[in-house]
Amino acid sequence: MALVAGIDSSTQSCKVYVRDAESGELVRQGRAGHPDGTEIDPQRWKDALDEAVADAGGLDDVDAVSVGAQQHGMVCLDDAGAVVRKALLWNDTRSAQAADDLIAELGEQTGGDGGQAWADAVGVVPLASITVAKLRWLADHEPDNADRTAAVCLPHDWIGWQLGGASGLDALATDRGDASGTGYFSAASGEYRTDLLQLGFRGRNPMLPRVAAPNEAIGHTSSGALIGPGTGDNAAAALALDAQPGDVVVSVGTSGVVSAVTSVAAADGSGLVAGFADATGRQLPLVCTLNAARVLDATARLLGVDHDELSRLALSTASEGLVLVPYLEGERTPNRPDASGAIHGLRLHNSTPGHLARAAIEGLLCGLADGIDHLRAQGVEAKRVLLIGGGAKSAALRELAPAILGVPVIVPEPGEYVADGAARQAAWTLAGTSEPPTWAQAASKTYEADSTPAVRERYAEVRDLTEGTNAM
Ligand SMILES: Nc1ncnc2c1ncn2[C@@H]1O[C@H](COP(=O)(O)OP(=O)(O)O)[C@@H](O)[C@H]1O
Numbered sequence: 001m002a003l004v005a006g007i008d009s010s011t012q013s014c015k016v017y018v019r020d021a022e023s024g025e026l027v028r029q030g031r032a033g034h035p036d037g038t039e040i041d042p043q044r045w046k047d048a049l050d051e052a053v054a055d056a057g058g059l060d061d062v063d064a065v066s067v068g069a070q071q072h073g074m075v076c077l078d079d080a081g082a083v084v085r086k087a088l089l090w091n092d093t094r095s096a097q098a099a100d101d102l103i104a105e106l107g108e109q110t111g112g113d114g115g116q117a118w119a120d121a122v123g124v125v126p127l128a129s130i131t132v133a134k135l136r137w138l139a140d141h142e143p144d145n146a147d148r149t150a151a152v153c154l155p156h157d158w159i160g161w162q163l164g165g166a167s168g169l170d171a172l173a174t175d176r177g178d179a180s181g182t183g184y185f186s187a188a189s190g191e192y193r194t195d196l197l198q199l200g201f202r203g204r205n206p207m208l209p210r211v212a213a214p215n216e217a218i219g220h221t222s223s224g225a226l227i228g229p230g231t232g233d234n235a236a237a238a239l240a241l242d243a244q245p246g247d248v249v250v251s252v253g254t255s256g257v258v259s260a261v262t263s264v265a266a267a268d269g270s271g272l273v274a275g276f277a278d279a280t281g282r283q284l285p286l287v288c289t290l291n292a293a294r295v296l297d298a299t300a301r302l303l304g305v306d307h308d309e310l311s312r313l314a315l316s317t318a319s320e321g322l323v324l325v326p327y328l329e330g331e332r333t334p335n336r337p338d339a340s341g342a343i344h345g346l347r348l349h350n351s352t353p354g355h356l357a358r359a360a361i362e363g364l365l366c367g368l369a370d371g372i373d374h375l376r377a378q379g380v381e382a383k384r385v386l387l388i389g390g391g392a393k394s395a396a397l398r399e400l401a402p403a404i405l406g407v408p409v410i411v412p413e414p415g416e417y418v419a420d421g422a423a424r425q426a427a428w429t430l431a432g433t434s435e436p437p438t439w440a441q442a443a444s445k446t447y448e449a450d451s452t453p454a455v456r457e458r459y460a461e462v463r464d465l466t467e468g469t470n471a472m
């Protein structure tokens, strides 16, 4: 029996899933935590990977492996392949001004709307999260580190390179899915835009990973397993779920993500929808928020309860005017990097733990419902939601989701869908076929409810009061 492994190096942890290459049956698994923070020495990812691999019983008997990882993180390497500084992660907002500057500069160059010019060029409008804005921040704030940067890559590129022995910068590889989140690669054309890389990095032209085909091997591990091209975590999840037209994948992890697999690339000049690529050669228009599962963590902490009790409190309390806007880490969609969270509508009758628990879950879901609206505005069909991520373990989130999202919500059994997507890609690389192998889908439960537009209307009023609030 041939075995494949999928790795998910996400914001909070590293997971390794080993599956049967043909049937997709789970054989074993392992995990390890990542340190907190929005900048991190990539070596910590490697340490966690080694721990997770050991926890999964090793990879020596595995025939192919692929890496899915958090998108956008800026990993700068010098000409000897050493890391120049800590990686700046997708949720690090110090590059917010740099992103605004890049939009203005391309607007001036093209004599039009800068946001639309970026969207037309690469499908993505710079935000603090996008790699090109992080490079501009580096050029402006740490020019010596910028000068030492011989190559720039993403978290999954770096981890895949490490697995293959890190034998020189020429061996760096990526895929369209993750490259499309950089701001200097177009998902529509499949080409790098080195002119935009240089605009971001103030004229510097570091080496970029070569872009491998969706099932192309990029090397071998020390034990001889093929290494698949890997991809960004959201493209990996879509591959695991085999998302089809009409399906919207909603992930409640550290980030809140709303995405869909399509044939047409998005070019949204407002920047609400990012025009990313998927892991199979198609497109992955995507909306991402900075605040998702950790809103539930924070509310549980505030109330001094665990996740099960938070859920119980929320489900045993009616929605009675209390609104929680969950911008605890600033926000990316809408683009309010300096915003803070807010609680609005307190009355004597709703000043209870249950009302706060319910408001937190509703606020989180309302932000995701806005994301579905943004995708629809780009022509994406949204007939049902596939709900995944650590936050989907919350019974209250699952129960309240269909009423607020306004469509049936399918919840696949709890699992690690990014690691599974990476494993399916590894099996595809091993098989060398034109299509990925067909694996049985996980069992799922469907949640349906009448929609509750009043909750969204109240949320929208309060959301817009937070504009301009400053967390500093
Ligand atoms: N039962 C639960 N209810 C709500 N949130 C949960 C539950 N179990 C785990 N989580 C949260 O899910 C998050 C981790 O989800 P995950 O999708 O693995 O995140 P990431 O991929 O960003 O690292 C953590 O913030 C964790 O506290």
Ligand SMILES: O=C(CO)[C@@H](O)[C@H](O)COP(=O)(O)O
Pocket: 010, 011, 012, 069, 070, 071, 072, 090, 129, 181, 232, 233, 234, 253, 254, 255, 256, 257, 286, 288
């Ligand atoms: O920035 C994005 C997508 O654009 C995030 O989705 C990151 O890819 C992090 O993912 P998680 O660690 O929350 O899964």
